[in-house]
Amino acid sequence: MHSLSRYPEEACALIVGCGDKAEEIVLAPNIAENPTRFFEIDPSARIHTEKKCRQSGQSIIGVFHSHPDGEAKPSNADANMVIERNFIWLIASLNGADEFHMGAFLPFQNGAGFTPVSLKIEEK
Ligand SMILES: [Zn+2]
Structure with missing residues (x-):
């Protein structure tokens, strides 16, 4: 998980998988103007990942970023950044550089906000 840390900046990534099953986390550059407080996934990383998904039969099922x-x-x-309402939002908190917590959320179908969803981690 240390590879997901860009501390003190927010790290961001695309979650690739099938259905609601995440199979891969593809790190992407954070192009936000203030990357210690916000994240914005580099659109070219997203286009590149979408192309790869078309070949592998996977799709982008969510976004990851760290706090x-x-x-x-x-x-x-x-909440103001939600575009795809079916995307899973995976959010990691980092205290210092080594305390790591992770939560998964789905945007409400109507209106702003998120509902927590359970996260099951399977060994490969
Ligand atoms: Zn955030």
Whole structure:
């Protein structure tokens, strides 16, 4: 999980998989103007990942980002960024560089906000 840490900046990634099953986390550059407080996935990384998905039969099923010294739950800024309502939001909190928590959320189908979903990690 240390590869997901860009502490003190927010790390971000695309979650690739099938259905609701995440199979791969593809790290992407955070191009936000203020990457210690916000994240914005580089659109060219997204296009590249979509192309690869077309070949592998997978799809982008969600987004990951980290909250340095924050909580493993969506912020108000995150709620304003929701475009795809079927995307899983995986959020990691990092305290210092080594305490790591992770939460998974789905945007409400109507209106702003998220509902927590359970996260099951399977060994490969
Ligand atoms: Zn956030």
